Amino acid sequence: MRYRLIALDVDGTLLNDRHELVPETVDTIREVVAQGAEIVLCTGRAPLSTIPLMEQMGLTGYVISHNGAATVDAATREIVHQYQMDKRSLEPYISYCRENGVHFDVNTAFELYVDQLEGLKLEVQSMYEAFLMEPLQLPQWADWSEPLVKFTAFGSMQRLDEVYRDWGRWEQPFNMLRSGDFFIDLMHKHASKGEALHQLAQQRGIAPDEIMAIGNYYNDLSMLTYAGKGIAMANSPEEVKLAADEVTLSNNEQGVRHALIKYCLN
Template identity: 30%
Template sequence: MIKLIASDMDGTLLNEKMQISAENIKAIKYAQKKGVEFLIATGRSKLESAKLLANAGIKVGYINLNGAMLYNTEGHLVFEQDIPTEKSKEIIKILNESGYYFEIVSADNVYSNSKLERITNVSNLLVDLNQNLDFKHAVPLSSGSEQIMGISFVDNYSNLLNLPNFKVMKFLAFKPDGATFDQVSKKLLQLGDLVITSSSNTNIEINHKNAQKGIALMHYAKMKGISTNQVMAIGDNLNDKSMIERAGVSVAMGNAVDEIKALAKHITLKNTEDGVAHAIYEFLGDN
């Protein structure tokens, strides 16, 4: 019997319009009516992910920033894991030397040093996550929607680290066309205590090794007295890998990358076909 469901957002719960469909909302409410807790598990911040659910009329918990922050359904922070300041300085040095555009993510904000790079790279990410979307139509979404809200533009990332009580929760780096992250990832991992994942083919996401969706999900389940085989995880990309590996019922989206499809025990429909709702009804029909 499923008692806890964790779903990724981008490429999973969100459709090509970066919205939660009416069918997915209906399915989540159906699950909650049956006593199932629902967690949003995303690389996004709490502020950003909550905005996307503002009109859904559902109350959920959040695994944010790939597991760096965990909130219960009452909105209380129950776990956080930042990247220490000195380690963050080393990461900035390596990323600057790589020449890749990157952003710093705190608990409630994203910091960028270029509005043009931000819009361009988020547009590329949206195209990569949504097969029915082209770059021309992705640009308005990335520049005029919630994607650009909550962004602070700064001249120098290093100055952020000197601010009192400033915590880096995640780094997000984007690659130009034709480039790979192999070399820079190798250098970053040599720093120790880091994990590198991605939410699309266009980026890498750098967290503390203890900040992973799967770790946060199992922490929440244990806190609630829920066993592993009563946990369902739904995702599409590599930053979902840790929860797909740990959940008793693991579901890959129809649009998931091959590695996630191979790991998951089940495959549902695409994010543009209400795949989350399909999975919920499939596994909770007799719950």
């Protein structure tokens, strides 16, 4: 089967644990593209921390960012589609985070805002640096008018387990998911990597069985099950592996390269 569209998660999948693109993997991706496949990066990251990876690989096309909440043309930086969140429905989550000392950020398609820009903890600053993001000061909530696409809580795994349990008891107006051990993301109810991939594929005239998706975490489940070939990384949780069609090597063993050679180049 020749796959026309290949969706790649970024952190824990395309990148190793040092957040690096491995040259051999990049060479394989370029070879797959030269044979006619289209690469789309599908990530919880924002476009501004994803597009540089496309540029490093010498690729054009699209990035599905914020876990499917915003799809952007990597060359023109045009927003192709975005799911706007309801501002009022976010207010209880913001209050919870403020009252319980949970760090959070609020995202438009291209910008990231934090509640207290001054005095950010070192681990928070390091996290934003690793994801190539420069936070801005959140303005007065009553004055906010920009389209919101994602709300993220950040903290230790144990702390976020507690937050996830608490929010899970609420009537949920959003798509709430763990996008990593240290993150909980809220998006529009219909926003997901799988739905965004579905929309992009329809626009490109590509059927699901012509799509391969590779990912490693719970936020990848929707695209792994939508694609004709869903491949989980060896470093994935067991539930993600069980939902996939195949399991490749880990992100530290160039699992993406291994899968592309096996299913796209042989």
